[in-house]
Amino acid sequence: MLSSTVNGMAKKAQPIGQTKPRIGRPRASANETDQPVAEEILAVARRLFREKGFAGTSTREIADAAGLRQPSLFHYFKNKKEIFRAVVTDTVEPVITFIRTEAERDDPADVALYRLVRHDTYHLCTNENVLGSPFQFPELTEESHPEFWGMRDQITDAYRHHLREGEKHGVFVFNNLEIVTQLLFSLGESTLAWYQKDRDRFDPHQVADTTADLGLRAVLTHPRRVSTIRRQSGAF
Amino acid sequence: MLSSTVNGMAKKAQPIGQTKPRIGRPRASANETDQPVAEEILAVARRLFREKGFAGTSTREIADAAGLRQPSLFHYFKNKKEIFRAVVTDTVEPVITFIRTEAERDDPADVALYRLVRHDTYHLCTNENVLGSPFQFPELTEESHPEFWGMRDQITDAYRHHLREGEKHGVFVFNNLEIVTQLLFSLGESTLAWYQKDRDRFDPHQVADTTADLGLRAVLTHPRRVSTIRRQSGAF
DNA sequence: ATTATCTATAGATCTATAGATAATGC
């Protein structure tokens, strides 16, 4: 099992302002960050994978960006694929956590769906940890990354659940549960695609609100209820 | 300028049933198709790029799949990037053509939008020529492929135009024209992502109809009008 | 003569391993 915090070792408390003595051979070009090295590697790898894809990013580029020589990566990760796996895991986990927390609120279906779309969209717009849509990565298949697709299915399940509940109580109306589940799920994810390009043109809060509004209106029996639902959903 | 039909040379009419004599050195492994070679190369390249990305597909793989030796590709295309460019161009062109044709119908905004979403979705679901979402390809940037992004902007413009017209006449209502334009455009495109995985679970006609329904409901002032609009939109 | 292919290969990567080395820790 892969944990998202790579460095599991107990860290001694670090007196503030004091430069910690680093054991091991010093780096050739010493541009260190405070972050644990494995996390720094993941951060730069994530950015590079997002910008150039998995196959399009070389281990040398990752190492350079992290201030290491290329072979030093393999001290922290068995191979390039394991770097990718760790990056991918970090990406979905927060959404799963959100869904777990939400379950305890026991909101009515419409409010729950609004909150889910809004959170999902906002998270994708703002979180530095986001890799991108899985469809940007042909190497991210069900066979190679079952744990990722499993988590993703949990998210889909949440959408499907709220839609089904809402329909049962007559607040939602739609054609085909499966297709609508996929469409609403994709709606948030699709934001990623265009939002990245014009980060500064839009406020992420407004993008998230507008997306949730639009998603809800699309399935509500009485679309004008959307403003009430928005109010009931509370702040971010 | 790159034309989508690569082989522009005049072809002599070919008597049916007669095997045309092929000039040039015969292939090592002779698994020829009737298709012009350049088009065959594009067809297999498109499939491979979709499945494995640009950087993840080698020219050897393309050549193998087309029944040629690797260096023979460069008889038809200057380099790997030009193969990609041709594939990409073939992908958007049909949608542009559709939009041009639609302009002549002069439909009211709601019908026009319905037809656009429905066609876009159906096209993406069924057309073998589809490469995938541009966001699957980090190498497809505005700098490297301005002609592609130009065509894509024309599609966005069509969405924006219908939405603005509809709002002016009071049939549509929404928060923010720009965001909604992007969302509806992405809606059709997002279909691609999940539809590919379960091709057999869904009928593309139903996917296209359901997507157009949902998209329209999301912006209609009176969502129940959607069934009328669907009727007015005619058959596929 | 022209064309479509081939074989051979240069030169540039790219991933991962082996083993040395320069720190701290005890």
Added chain:
DNA sequence: ATTATCTATAGATCTATAGATAATGC
């Protein structure tokens, strides 16, 4: 002794060029 790094490099690609060759066309 342990750790984090380094250098050197093997071995496997991968793209594209050079130049030969096996067909048809005239």
